[in-house]
Amino acid sequence: MITNSSHTSAIDSWRSRPAAQQPDWPDHEELDQVAAHLKNAPPLVYAAECDRLRDQLGAVARGEAFLLQGGDCAETFAGNTAPAVEGKLRTLLQMAVVLTHGSSLPVVKVGRLAGQYAKPRSSGTEVREGMALPSYRGDAVNGHAFTEADRRPDPQRLRTMYEASTTTLNLVRAFMTGGGADLSLVHRWNQGFLEGTPAVGRYERIAGEIDRALAFMRACGVDPGALHATEMYASHEGLLLDYEAALTRVEPETGLAYATSGHLVWIGERTRDLDGAHVEYFSRISNPVAVKLGPTATPDTVLALSERLNPDQIPGRLTFVVRMGAEKVRDLLPDLVGKVAAEGLVVPWVCDPMHGNTFTASTGHKTRHFDDVLNEVAGFFEVHRSLGTHPGGLHMELTGDDVTECLGGGYNLEADDLCLRYETACDPRLNHSQSLDVAFLVAEMLRNHRR
């Protein structure tokens, strides 16, 4: 049994460290009131679920499973509707089916949802036509509109974030076990959804093969119970430490602290300072955690992060998500993966092919090209092939809606198309059809990798 003081330290030790990317809350008394409310709120997730995900990520690390993690760059309160969430879930499940079918590996499904409401920004203020206002830091902090009222950080938004996350996660749980993920209905996931998209033919073929395999198993007298439901875990960037700390709970039997805001939380590229508050907080919780690694990450930093966040080398406790960019991944990744392997560390390596490939189109829209996204994934696979390590997963920014935010893909979207449906609150996301295209191509890479 752990004493009360280490219980407090799990929740508060980060406060003595520099915390990057925190909002400038104008009213600290109000922040304290909201935090006090959240401290008594029910947890969104249980420790045992987090442990199960950690063990499944251990299987990813050993090359026995593949991770699919995806969702919006930034969730919004207004975007938290049943059709939008269901669209994301269907997209992720369809991708998971394609990947499972193509690779014959179990796919661990993790949504970037039910808590992805806070964004790090390159600058604390935004200037438009001579007027400076606080930058938009996600719906958890302030509003998107460029007005003084909207941009003022409002602690009540943390409460709304918690409530929105519970409704999303409730829908996820109901969808996954209530029939929405039933593989014997995989054809029906299409209705009014994929019609006329380039991926539809290939997807229909896989659905047909799954139907035949299920019919075969039934004929053999096997009841494929595991096929009627699946698990989808919730993840988000654990950016706002006041929020995460308020939702941290200590397990009475073990004395271990867990972030109960989601199953997996990650540290962003901008907040992974070894002496900073984020690494300190994350070192005190027992959830599976991930760290984003960009082009400036050195092997020494990566090994030091592993020592700080996973000193006992528990498989699946720490995942590295690399976002190097298509141009750099082949040059920069081998050293990181090689040195980590040389230390005997077995970790899931996950490819985020989105964040290193962002540019501004001629129309002024922030965008990414499908070909660059795919090229980074291909480079990621090549590096792992040459080192004999496992390309463990994908981390994607995507939506189930037919938005026009990224270029290329089956429909070959062009710069002039971006204005048609550009709806993201932050970074550009792959639309439904582009996401399925990625899944087909990555399934093929995985199959070849394992040959």
Ligand code: TRP
């Ligand atoms: N339970 C299995 C799994 O999670 C099979 C399964 C059921 C499945 N529904 C699914 C797989 C939807 C992918 C997508 O893998």
Ligand code: MN
């Ligand atoms: Mn993003």
